[in-house]
Amino acid sequence: MRILMVQGGFGAGGAEKIMCALAHHRAAGGDEVHVAAMRMPKTGSFFSYSPEISLHVLDRAGRRPPAPVLQPMRALAIRRLIHKLQPDLIVSFLTKVNCLTLLAAAGTGVPVVISERNNPTVQSPHFWRRLQLALMPRAAGIAMQTKAAVADLHPAQAARAHVIPNHCNAVAFTRPAPAGHCRFVAAGRLDHQKGFDLLLTAFAQMPADCAATLDIFGEGQERQQLESQILALGLTGRARLAGLAPSAQSWLGAGDVLVVSSRYEGFCNVVAEATCSGLPLISFDCPYGPSEMIIHETNGLMVANGDVPAMTAAMTRIARDRALRDRLGSSAHITAARLSPAQILAQWDRLIAEADDHVLPSASTASS
Incomplete structure (x- = not known):
């Protein structure tokens, strides 16, 4: 043919x-x-x-x-x-x-x-x-x-x-060395759809005593706007735009938790890659995709779409609970079997x- x-x-x-x-x-x-x-x-x-x-x-x-x-x-x-x-x-x-x-x-x-x-x-x-x-x-x-x-x-x-x-294949990645803080990662185009402006706002509202960093991987038209937001929110040194990741292995191995802040998706490949590979994640329940791969409290945490305070609460909870992160990351088989x-x-x-x-x-x- x-x-x-x-x-x-x-x-x-x-x-x-x-x-x-x-x-x-x-x-x-x-x-x-x-x-x-x-x-x-x-x-x-x-x-x-x-x-x-x-x-x-x-x-x-x-x-x-x-x-x-x-x-x-x-x-x-x-x-x-x-x-x-x-x-x-x-x-x-x-x-x-x-x-x-x-x-x-x-x-x-x-x-x-x-x-x-x-x-x-x-x-x-x-x-x-x-x-x-x-x-x-x-x-x-x-x-x-x-x-x-x-x-x-x-x-x-x-x-x-x-x-x-x-x-989606499970991605073999090297987990970062243990640290005294939670390393959040996000990945996607720097545009309105991906909601990184919402993510930065949620991250900025985490309690001061909850040690965490945020790396956002990707490039796009909103880079300058997001850089200005990082500066305005006083997040310099804690949040950064990390550039385009050459592979999923790069961002998977850079953090402890993936955060998905999209306003909408068609499927959401980063959710598939994280759930198949064993990286715990938090995601807005946006249409479409995340809810068909994430089982709340089993392989990730779901947050009402666009609810920034709820995202802050979920990020704070998972940052303070290493056992929760380990439990959520141990369920890769659930999605990997369906997406082989x-x-x-x-x-x-x-x-x-x-x-x-x-x-x-x-x-x-x-x-x-």
């Missing part, structure tokens, strides 16, 4: 990580795999691809086109690539890319599997969310990461959607096989 996979970019991110793994899995099974994206970092793909997987960059080099024509040009670039490669099946990740790919594939007869990788109810502009819902009947297959995400779909689409969480790569990739294989046999709807059906 010749498969074309389409994503937003070749940078660091959960969607990019999973597409890379799926591409290698299908290539290992004998498929001819092509992966396309709008953008390529100047340093090359963050995730390494084997030589047998062909990479395609869709945006033209040079000046970025004006906003009104950017997305139509991208849809046209996808359509040209479809005509060039003549794939047997297309897999697309992320709301906007799903829309562009479904439009580009219209009339080609090539089945398209779409996968939502974030939370479109709050993450995507209303236009793209509405367009994806309207185009979804055209998709030959639908993959959502959580049961909660499926519940937000139209009943007809929810009935045929597959729940395929991200796979073999099991998750087999679910993708079933969806792709189902989509390959799918009869594409007529134009009248697709518009209904």
Whole structure:
């Protein structure tokens, strides 16, 4: 089978990580795999691809086109690539890319599997969310990461959607040497979604006699704002922006407890990595993802979404209770078994096989 996979970019991110793994899995099974994206970092793909997987960059080099024509040009670039490669099946990740790919594939007869990788109810502009819902009947297959995400779909689409969480291996990491204080870590893009502003506020409100530090791993557009917040809250020397972690092993081995302060998620890979690897964690109960991996008081602590005082209380409690941290970190088997790569990739294989046999709807059906 010749498969074309389409994503937003070749940078660091959960969607990019999973597409890379799926591409290698299908290539290992004998498929001819092509992966396309709008953008390529100047340093090359963050995730390494084997030589047998062909990479395609869709945006033209040079000046970025004006906003009104950017997305139509991208849809046209996808359509040209479809005509060039003549794939047997297309897999697309992320709301906007799903829309562009479904439009580009219209009339080609090539089945398209779409996968939502974030939370479109709050993450995507209303236009793209509405367009994806309207185009979804055209998709030959639908993959959502959580049961909660499926519940937000139209009943007809929810009935045929597959729940395929991200796979996750237990990460072998070296725990830091014992210290006289609790070392909190957080990891993710420095943007509004990840809620690091809320985390810094919660951390600043911990009692003065509760010794703790906070390292936030990641890069993004809110770095300067967060640096200013650290200074304003008097957290210099206790909280820091630690930069981009080259691997999960880096941030897992840097602390005693992971804190997830996201306002919303599509799945939350850092929760998967922590729960599979045995690092205790605290998380806001944000939509979607954390509540489907964390069992409160068993492998982590859940806090009402956005409740900063409750987050402060949970951080204070776990910082003062080493036995609690040890107990929560001893339950990695619970999530690791459910998210094993073999099991998750087999679910993708079933969806792709189902989509390959799918009869594409007529134009009248697709518009209904």
